Amino acid sequence: MCAMLQAGSLHLLCLTASSGVPLFSRGVSRQLPFSVIGSLNGVHMFGGGQGAVLSCCETDSGGRVVWKVFQESVMLIAVNGEQGGAVDDFQLRRLLENTWNCMVLVLGQDELVNARNVERLKRDLRSCYRLIDLFLEGAGDGMGDLTHCADCLLVPQPGPLQEALDTFTQASESEFGCLLVHGKVVVATEKWWRLAPQEVVLLSALVRTFSGSSSCDHPVFLPQGSPTVPLRLLRFQLLPGADLCVLCGPAPSLQTAESQLVARFWCPLVETLRGCLALSGRCLPGSVKLHGDVLGLLLINRESRRAVSTVTPGDTPPGRPRPARCRELLRLFYVFAATRYLGPEEAGVPGERRQGDPLEEDFTLGFSHQPLQCYLVTEECKLFGLQTPQHQLYLLMPVSVPTFALRSLATRTLSALTSSTGF
């Protein structure tokens, strides 16, 4: 079981779908030889010629390859060459979707689908690297790249922040506004929440790439909402780590918004914002008490498609995994449980699984019914997954917790979280 929970190293290739011309390659430092790239494309093309779609394969040594063609124009291939790697098809598939979304966000769909000059497309694609690399590295400390649910930070009193955001957004001639702390959504306007969840995740990731600067005006295309018409993402760093974003049209200019609106609406809230920054390690209000045996958790609201995740910070007693490892374990367990039992959340009706992917056949899931709970025991930790109509909870605990107690700890944690935060 232990080998299963080891992350591998990833390689990402992008080619034109029709002619197989390599467009870019990202990931581990040494580049794959051209012959390998050619073969990976060739074997996919061979399948195509036989009327079959090659979707993924596993090598003898445990490596994995996943192919996907987007809009019949661009082929993305993810390769995980690590021996005994734990990387699941699901993770690689998510990586390909996220990569495509990054490309659309920066360049727009038209430029990708109707590219006439390959050399120019290659050059333009360079502007996507920063965002794509962020997803290759695991998109910071969130889980949104995997869950496609917006990573949130829950604050005790969101009221004043929500109010300031709503009025600020309105004053910026927009309906789409969002406040992020360390890349996690604290409050957002109603319209922002109506963006596709992947878009919310993508925009949060984009903001992470700006970390050092004070304000930005970035043209963005929304992969679902506006793939061909660019919008402007204005982002203001109110405090280091606290970013305010609005999506708007031609007006106002960055300068106008910054000099006339930002201070007016946000200066009164500086202390509240500092309070949010203080919570950012935990993502939960201080009033929420977690059982001492909870090393980390991921809670997903299935209806609103929002998620909150946390790992216990600070000194690790011997024998317990360190915080970074806890995060990794939670990610791996999410993939494990979501793909095998609970079903990853896709947009649409809860419980309807994998509707977007006709290549996934029912039998691979193995069940005719919907499992509600699952657990996993390794030499390193114990994990429990729990599903209700409204929520999914993934809980990480030390080995010392008796297996029979996992379920009650998980149910109690879920009700404690939901009742105290209303999440």
Place this chain on the structure above:
Amino acid sequence: MIKSRGSAELEASFTMIPPQPPGSLILIDWYRSADSKEYFNRIKNKKQRRRFGLLEAPVLPPHLSVDTVRYKVFISGKSGVGKTALAARLSGLDIPNMHYETTGIESTVVFWPVKLRDNGQVLFFRLQLWDCGENALRRFDHLLPSCKEQVDAILFLFSFTDRASFEDLSNQIARSSEPSDSVVKLIVGTKFDLFMHADVTDQDVRKFQEVWGLPVFRMGADVVGAFGEVAPLLNALAESLWHQDCMMVGAARPSPATGGPGPRPGV
């Protein structure tokens, strides 16, 4: 040759501006002196530069209270010359170890204390550096006007390792400024430390300076942290901006009572 068509008139107008000798308005070496410590400590956090959000500014005790003057500075230059790296360097942020294209406008705020030579008054310059990727500028028409809106100074960058970027300077200047505007213009040559790969010679630079009458600064990739490597450029920028403001209000010397030469909203 770096001359391009239609730039002769532009050149002529630049050589007309009387250059003020460095250090005539501000104390160039002040950052080294003991009495500047109290001010410079406000923009430091231990060994590193302090980061300020838009809602923040250096906090000084009441007896040191100083005025802040705000300026917008646009960084212009060919793709890959190091615009983002320069902004990071001047603001004391970590310089990205990998080159990524900037896909829109990114602005960075730098606070820099300056002591005026004339009356010993200390001012905090709040320089907002605007940096925009060249490819984004090409693809989206609204970005360049936004960068030029109410701009006070432009840094034109070229890389010592990329001759084309040096030859592109006249286009950059023509694109971003008018001969008659009152925008402060400085030239910055980046990657000066990579002399093994230098593609632009000292003679080229001297010739350029003679023709255009614009000061040229050289930036390498020294260790971040000390002020010494950014002080010459920041002081020159601050002094030129101050000079420009003094010219604008028609007074050679600002009034100490108001703390600034002209009205600057939003201080």
